[in-house]
Amino acid sequence: MKVIKNINNNVAVCLDSTGAQVVAFGKGIGFGKPPYELSISKIQRTFYDIDPIYLKMIQNISPEMIELSAQIIDFARSKVSYLMNSSIVFTLADHLAFAVIRHKKNMHIEMPIYYDVKSLYEEEYEIGEYALKLIKQKFNITLSKEEITGIALHFINAAAMRKNKEEKKESFNVIKQIKGLIEEHFHIQISEDDFNYSRFVSHLQYLLKRGEQGTSITSENYKLYTSLKTNFPDVYECALKINEHLHTVFGFTFNEEELLYLMLHINRLCVREDCYR
Structure with a gap:
């Protein structure tokens, strides 16, 4: 794997053996002056087909939150049939980061459509439930059940907004x-x-x-x-x-x-x- 740009200490833009661009995550892989070769063994996760617009956003989200988001996406792919590109990992991570900030600031958001989402979008609601459990496990933060709706809507919107x-x-x-x-x-x-x-x-x-x-x-x-x-x-x-x-x-x-x-x-x-x- 060839590093062509460092995003931060743990994230780099690389080229794989076929010349395809990939965003790679791994502890300390962003050290060094590009271009340089990177051992595959140092890479923890890779994301293909990332819109360049998201690269700047990655710098402002903790690696832990992106990893948590990636785990949620892995779970989501087992629950929903529609395809999702890799960029959703970063938009979801951004959403979750703001949810945690709201929780810490004691900012509670009412979700009148909570029960509509729960009854009409069972798979997406289940993904939201899983996300809250994972946040509890990883960060010891208990988000309100209304946050399930926000997370579910994230996936509902992703399904509705696919386009060419x-x-x-x-x-x-x-x-x-x-x-x-x-x-x-x-x-x-x-x-x-x-x-x-x-x-x-x-x-x-x-x-x-x-x-x-x-x-x-x-x-x-x-x-x-x-x-x-x-x-x-x-x-x-x-x-x-x-x-x-x-x-x-x-x-x-x-x-x-x-x-x-x-x-x-x-x-x-x-x-x-x-x-x-």
């Missing part, structure tokens, strides 16, 4: 326009290199796809929709602007459920971009 490069290219212009609407509404500059923007783009890709097919997400999340609409009026107003723009361009009109998920993604993006400063 051609679909991304077709909707490139309209996504740029939507990005501009958000930046203008909140007076911010959104970095396209941030992994949160990548997740937002993924959501928009599938939002547009459902619009083209004339289908919408349906569930009984009206209370959560009403709560977000009341507590985050700027996010709601921004979502309405996007909805109106898509109606003008494509003739799409999305229901409250679609607006709810759009608002959740806008809010997550805005929290990271510090819209509420």
Whole structure:
């Protein structure tokens, strides 16, 4: 294995024997000035097909949390049939890291859709349960059962957001326009290199796809929709602007459920971009 870039002391970007790029994890493998050869025996885990946008994020997550996330993904692959690329290991690790931070700060998040997820998405809920047990074992931290919902939604979203490069290219212009609407509404500059923007783009890709097919997400999340609409009026107003723009361009009109998920993604993006400063 040839190291071509060090991410930190324990993570490096390598080329395998076929020339394929791989992100490798192993204690102390990031020491040394690239390029250099690395013994396979020193590598604990490898991840292929990682979007470069996630490499910067890896630096801010502990190796222990990434390893825990990888164990959860291993378990998840035995429970769900849909394929997941390696990048989900890092997005899940980021999610779990924030869940632990919220716990330490005694920040409790209400999840009105907890019972909906438990009854409608049994496999994903079971993955969430497993994650909480593993966090308890590894870190001696007991997260609330509501965190199961957040973890389950992570996998539900991953399943719903699979797409190919051609679909991304077709909707490139309209996504740029939507990005501009958000930046203008909140007076911010959104970095396209941030992994949160990548997740937002993924959501928009599938939002547009459902619009083209004339289908919408349906569930009984009206209370959560009403709560977000009341507590985050700027996010709601921004979502309405996007909805109106898509109606003008494509003739799409999305229901409250679609607006709810759009608002959740806008809010997550805005929290990271510090819209509420």
